[in-house]
Amino acid sequence: MNFTKTMEVKNIFNKISYKYDFLNNLLSFGLHKIWKRKLVNLLEPLNGEDWADFCCGTGDLAFLICKRVSPRGSITGIDSAEDILNIAKKKSELRKNKFIKWEIKDILEINDYSKNFDGICMSYGLRNLNNAEEGIKKVFYLLKDKGRAGFLDFNHSTKNSVSNIFQKIYLRLIVVPISRLFNLSPEYAYIEKSIKNFPKKDELIKIAKEVGFKKAEYRSIFLGQMGILTLAK
Ligand SMILES: C[S@@+](CC[C@H](N)C(=O)[O-])C[C@H]1O[C@@H](n2cnc3c(N)ncnc32)[C@H](O)[C@@H]1O
Numbered sequence: 001m002n003f004t005k006t007m008e009v010k011n012i013f014n015k016i017s018y019k020y021d022f023l024n025n026l027l028s029f030g031l032h033k034i035w036k037r038k039l040v041n042l043l044e045p046l047n048g049e050d051w052a053d054f055c056c057g058t059g060d061l062a063f064l065i066c067k068r069v070s071p072r073g074s075i076t077g078i079d080s081a082e083d084i085l086n087i088a089k090k091k092s093e094l095r096k097n098k099f100i101k102w103e104i105k106d107i108l109e110i111n112d113y114s115k116n117f118d119g120i121c122m123s124y125g126l127r128n129l130n131n132a133e134e135g136i137k138k139v140f141y142l143l144k145d146k147g148r149a150g151f152l153d154f155n156h157s158t159k160n161s162v163s164n165i166f167q168k169i170y171l172r173l174i175v176v177p178i179s180r181l182f183n184l185s186p187e188y189a190y191i192e193k194s195i196k197n198f199p200k201k202d203e204l205i206k207i208a209k210e211v212g213f214k215k216a217e218y219r220s221i222f223l224g225q226m227g228i229l230t231l232a233k
Pocket of ligand 1: 059
């Protein structure tokens with residue numbers, strides 16, 4: 001494990017946790033909620049199924065999935081950064097939601113391959129792991145047979161393509177300057193670096209197939225700025 005990157009990522013999310021939802025809404029013009037709903041619609045969680053939201057942050061996906069799988073199923077939100085997970089827990093309390101289980105855990109350190117889940121989702125999590133392939137492997141081993149998974153994240157588009165240039169302009173001229181107003185610019189500047197190290201769509205599909213998933217599909221959304229990877233065992 002690359003310990004330095006793990007600590008760096010954890011520190012970033014603990015530090016930005018208090019402004020995370022606010023800046024997510026502002027910087028995406030609220031669109032992240034639409035993309036997350038799209039991911040959940042594609043995955044079609046059913047009442048009675050057991051799901052996990054990996055790298056859950058403040059819990060947006062877990063709350064959406066909860067609506068679908070309750071009251072007979074279960075949903076667990078897992079994150080390694082305590083401060084951001086505490087915000088998810090507070091939101092749960094405010095909504096009087098006792099259904100979602102919140103766990104503090106590094107998902108790359110889960111060593112229990114007990115095929116617990118019908119479905120696993122991640123939004124903006126895979127790119128932040130030390131190693132995306134290891135993340136996809138963990139998901140594979142934790143899914144029941146015929147389980148399905150979905151990942152929403154920035155799309156790593158081809159260098160110098162229109163969407164790549166647009167992404168750089170957006171990150172450098174909107175995201176970083178706005179986050180600077182809250183003294184969080186180094187943390188938000190990290191997004192561009194993490195996209196550069198994130199596999200492109202064809203690589204993600206190749207990794208998923210090599211790991212053992214029978215179906216792997218990638219959809220670019222929002223003019224190629226974001227992407228959704230859906231997988232099935
Ligand atoms: C960009 S946030 C995404 C949060 C949320 N899923 C969303 O879409 O708003 C990435 C989250 O991944 C978490 N994370 C990064 N590496 C992790 C790991 N190895 N295990 C668990 N959580 C991790 C971070 O703490 C952070 O909360």
